[in-house]
Amino acid sequence: MSKLRVAAFTLSIDGFGAGPDQDLTNPLGVGGEDLHKWMVGTRTFRKMVGKDGGTTDTDEAFTVRSFENVGAWILGRNMFGPIRSEWPDENWKGWWGDNPPYHVPVFVLTHHPRDPIVMEGGTTFHFVTDGIHAALEQAKAAAGGKDVRVGGGVATIRQYLQEKLIDEMHLAVSPLLLGKGENLFAGLDMPKLGYQCTEQVATPLATHVIIKRA
Known part of the structure; x- marks a missing residue:
């Protein structure tokens, strides 16, 4: 059965999934x-x-798992780019260049319409x-029976959690304190929403945690 998943999403010890002042x-x-840091060396x-090389350890294993059986992605607009309000032009096509790492359909949440963008690599x-x-x-519908991965950011994941729609999350807790930014769990009662830690x-470089909804 198709799942809605969060995978390889990193948090600081104090719960922040991104720092302040994105640009x-x-x-x-x-x-x-x-x-x-736990992922970039894999x-x-x-x-x-x-690039060639990279680690083949536990961090690599969780990175590999994050891409398994993914048929589509959902991203918040900030995960697509730093542009706010209306699209000024068609030039910005995402953070990753001409061949993004998704290789499947990606659905970007926004308040401002824009025609689909076909990139290299699927x-x-x-x-x-x-x-x-x-x-x-x-x-x-686009995933064809495979899982849908919510890539973030924090606000998007929180919206799906509040609606009890996320089936499984893999969070990588980095040994770092950010102090401020976007906090994933602030104000959310995860047990009341039906979630529990299973692994x-x-x-x-990280503590990998699997959280599932009963």
């Missing part, structure tokens, strides 16, 4: 890039950015203006 220089907010990530960005439920319906594995 072109700091796409994950100030300090946000340091959260992902073989899978290095291959994504056109990625097509679709822009959804009528909310998280519409995006999920379209993503599941945890620690590595030198």
